[in-house]
Amino acid sequence: MKCPYCGSNETEVVETRDSEDLETIRRRRACLKCEKRFTTYERVENVTLVVIKKDGKREQFNREKLKNGIFRSCEKTTVSADKIEKIVTEIERELRGADSVEVESKKIGQLVAARLKKLDKVAYIRFSSVFRRFVDVEDFEKEVKKLIK
Secondary structure (H helix, E strand, O other), X not given: OOOOOOOOOOEEEEEEEEOOOOOEEEEEEEEOOOOOEEEEEEEOOOOOOEEEOOOOOEEEOOHHHHHHHHHHHHOXXXXXXXXXXXXXXXXXXXXXXXOOOEEEHHXXXXXXXXXXXXXXXXXXXXXXXXXXXXXXXXXXXXXXXXXXX
């Protein structure tokens, strides 16, 4: 494993734990060169999921892309990185448990929006504004009114 700080390949595993979802293994590692510690996660590689975009194009499901989108929506909120990781894991598990290996991007957006709505209203509005392509202030206003009810 390559150290994210100095790039050395000389690292060792200090601690290994199963994650809460029992689908990933969390490993604490130490770099033998710079002596810094970092965390890695190991999971079984599953069948490739294919995302069908709005324009009909297909691309491989990218867990990091999903996580980064949620992170952007949650900036300057109280939503922790652990909660975001949990959301991503739940969504990925749900997608992999479906009957098809192909999923529409709209479905992924709906899954994210539903979870953010329960977790943090500001993050939900931010995500929805991009996902639903709000065009003007009236779109925001309608969505906020729905939240207030």
